[in-house]
Amino acid sequence: MTVRESIDWTGQVLRVRVEGPAHGGEFVARHSGRVIFCRGALTAEQVEVVVDDDPGKGFCRGTVRAVLEPSPDRVRPVCEAAAAGAGCCDWSYIDGPAARDLAGRVIGEQAARIGRIGIPHSPVPVDLPADDPATTGWRTTARWVTGADGRPGVRRARSRDVITEPCSQSDPRLLDAVLSAGIGPDREILGVLDDEGAIHVAHRAVTEDRPRGRGRNAARSAATRARARQARGRGWEHVVGGPTMVRRVGERRWHLPVDAFWQAHRSAATHYSDVVRAAVVDAPGVSGAPVVWDLYGGAGVFAAATLDAAPHARITVVESAPDALAAAEAALGADGGLRTVRSRVETFLEPGDETDPFGRPDVVILDPPRGGAGIPVMETVARTARSRVVHVGCDPASLARDVGVLVSAGWSLREFRGVAAFPGTHHVEGIAVLDAPGRN
Ligand SMILES: C[S@@+](CC[C@H](N)C(=O)[O-])C[C@H]1O[C@@H](n2cnc3c(N)ncnc32)[C@H](O)[C@@H]1O
Incomplete structure (x- = not known):
């Protein structure tokens, strides 16, 4: 037809x-x-x-x-909010192992279709984060909104309506604290359970932007515009706990503003750190003092893992958010080989600025936001990195595009796995480890 x-x-x-x-x-x-x-x-x-x-x-x-x-x-949906129509846990009606298998299929399919990457195992294996089997209560940073009646909830899918049934993702202690705080109408609420067990609740005025047009793309663009207008760190009233959270991986501690980026799943930072540590330790042809770039490095969680694996490593963390870099310096500054660069990665890699006082990188780690690093960044990384690239990506399509750039430049895929870092949802993290041409 x-x-x-x-x-x-x-x-x-x-x-x-x-x-x-x-x-x-x-x-x-x-x-x-x-x-x-x-x-x-x-x-x-x-x-x-x-x-x-x-x-x-x-x-x-x-x-x-x-x-x-x-x-x-x-299975019977575990998330009451999703069962009532919220957009939070869109796969909460799928059994956990089956959902991981499906997510692995999507990663493999996107890799083949967009990245033109031959995957040895399809579906791509999807691991539990640090073997953590939690299907509910895994999220330690959560957001709610209140409508006109002041009751906290999450948004109905593709709508501004507020659903007040609880979402199963967040640690239940957070919603209890939010309800006890008695926050008024039309507020955006942030709840954090930090790694020392402290609860923080903050709220500010809801910022909205009306969708220009129909469909989910229009709704997404409106949400992005609203977020851009409401910048990080602005306008919060802290009603439980304080403005600073403590995060931990192993023995290391970070002090961060409560709305700074941290991996959503309580075990994700530990899992990714383990992957980075292993990838740095056996990067081919690399000495005990590798030069490493941690791009989109946040508070330097992967820089810390690198230093654990190679204490004499010389690491450059590139990150656009100043609060994250300040936390990286405070947590890791005592370790000699750390350099922080406040910059967009695209600018850091601009032609003529590809050099680093530490020299050309042996290992490049990338953990970009959902849109991925993009082709120009990946082409520069393909030309610049000597030995190994570790790419952590929360969108299978942009990860496939980024990794495809390396593969078409002759890099070989050593490992490609998923991590079930968002249980009950279709979202999945993918991690690719690649070796430079002639290095594997
Ligand atoms: C997914 S987070 C990863 C952070 C870190 N790897 C971690 O595990 O905590 C992405 C980070 O990239 C930063 N970012 C976003 N776009 C950027 C850009 N174009 N250049 C540099 N940093 C960027 C964000 O502020 C955020 O901290």
Whole structure:
């Protein structure tokens, strides 16, 4: 069938057989030659889906309203907020091991399709973070909003409505503290359980931006604009605990503003640190004093892991947030070989500025935000790093694109794994370790 631009199935109920997972948490099904991205479905199920977003091209989006033939991997959703329609735990109806397998398939598929990377194991294996089996209560930094009635909750999917059933991700002590604080209407709330067991609650005015247009991309852009207007560190009223949290990996401690970046899962920083340590220790052809770049380095968690593996390493942490770098210097400054650079990574790597007082890097570690490092950054890294690259990425598509740049420049993939760092959701962290041409 030829698909016409004017087609619109919005509101139609379709009976479909579900195929595999797509990037973004929906599942693929087909009807009359068009793809339907189905929310709330599972591989091989027969479902009835209501079309709720139809851009009028070769695909549309829908939500499952009845499961006619359920998968054995379907379980009762553990997240009350998601069951009530919130956008938080979109895979909370999928059994944990099955969800990890599905996430590994998405990582492998994106690697092949976008990165043109041959993966030896598909699905890519997805590990529990530091063997932590928690499916609920794993999040130690959480956010809520209050609506006009002042009750804290999370947003309904693709809506500004507030759902007050609890989300299962956050440690339950956080919501208890938020409820006891009695915060008023129209506030954004931040709750943190830090690594010394202290609870911090802060709130500020909700900043909103109306979507310009329909669909989830418009909603996402509106959220991004709102976040950009409400800068980090601004406007918080601290009502429980104080403005500074303590974070720990092993024996090291970081003092950070409560809204500074820290890995969301309570065991993620430890897991990634273990991976970095192992990757630095056996980087091919590298001495006991490697030169290392920790790009998008935050408070230097991976720099710390590097120093544990190679105490004489000379490390440059590149990061745009000054509060994170101050915390890195305070936590690691006593270790001689640390240099912090407050800069966007793109600027740090600009032509003519690729040199480092420590010399060309043996190992480059990258942990960019969701959009990934991008092709120009990866091309420079491919030319500059001597031995090994470790890329940690929370979006399988941008990770695939970034790693694909290295692979097409002749780098070989030594390890490619996922980490179930966001249980109950489709989100997954991917970690790729690559060796320079001629080094493996
Ligand atoms: C995913 S976090 C990783 C932080 C650190 N590796 C950790 O595990 O705590 C990404 C970091 O990159 C920083 N960032 C975002 N865009 C950046 C850019 N273009 N250049 C430098 N840093 C950036 C953010 O402030 C954030 O600290």
